[in-house]
Amino acid sequence: MVGLDNNHLKDNLPEEMCHDLPLLEVFGVDDNQLEGSIPNLISNCTSLKRLYLDGNSFTEYGSKGVVxxxxxxxxxxxxxxxxxxxxxxxxxxxxxxxxxxxxxxxxxxxxxxxxxxxxxxxxxxxxxxxxxxxxxxxxxxxxxxxxxxxxxxxxxxxxxxxxxxxxxxxxxxxxxxxx
CATH class of the missing domain: 1.10.510.10 (Transferase(Phosphotransferase) domain 1)
Structure with missing residues (x-):
């Protein structure tokens, strides 16, 4: 489990995340300042069971006025x-x-x-x-x-x-x- 909630993280989630952490099951980055889109390569995280992304500015979730x-x-x-x-x-x-x-x-x-x-x-x-x-x-x-x-x-x-x-x-x- 990787829990990085409330750590003032900025920018985008790295595309290499699943490559570097192949056995990752739970990943949490709630309440940071991440933005952009969720990497497509996240589908390669075959062990990932839970992904916590709330409280960020990902465009998919309608932030920044983008519906x-x-x-x-x-x-x-x-x-x-x-x-x-x-x-x-x-x-x-x-x-x-x-x-x-x-x-x-x-x-x-x-x-x-x-x-x-x-x-x-x-x-x-x-x-x-x-x-x-x-x-x-x-x-x-x-x-x-x-x-x-x-x-x-x-x-x-x-x-x-x-x-x-x-x-x-x-x-x-x-x-x-x-x-």
Whole structure:
């Protein structure tokens, strides 16, 4: 773990960070004066499980008046997960390297019955499997929104189209059940 919070660090994160620290699992630089963009090479940090960057001026997070749709789509993905699990990223269960995103990723698609908000599903319903299939699609969409690399995230237009398609399939299944 590397924790460099509140150290008055300035400039950009180094591109070589993951090359120099290949086994890095947790990296925290909250509340510094870092700016620019998050290095693309961060995707090479295959051991990295947690990255703390809050309180800096990275352009992706909308600082310096630059609004980023890629940051917004990430937040939307987290919101989808929150709505369907009834858990918040700050829930006390998310400790020791486990995050809401990791929990959903590990449960999709085969164990979503264990993470879904019980108020959304009547377990006695004969069509539970059909409904779970569509909810699994929503979780997949949320995870695509939350890709660690901003350029790999969906656009909000793609998200809206995907949600419309999921809704249409759900409505079609509902009509088939009623008929």
């Amino acid at each position: 980023s749709a890629k940051g917004d789509v990430y937040s939307y993905g987290i919101l989808l997960m929150e709505m369907f699990t009834r858990k918040k990223p700050t829930d006390e269960m998310f400790v020791q390297g486990l995050s809401l995103k990791d929990w959903v990723r590990k449960s999709t698609p085969y164990s979503i019955i264990n993470i879904i908000d019980v108020n959304l599903l009547h377990r006695k319903n004969q069509n539970t499997d059909n409904i779970l299939c569509h909810i699994s699609s929503v979780f997949d969409l949320a995870l695509k929104c939350c890709n660690d690399l901003p350029e790999a995230r969906l656009t909000m237009i793609d998200v809206a189209v995907s949600l419309k398609n999921i809704k249409a399939l759900l409505m079609e299944n509902a009509r088939d059940i009623i008929s």
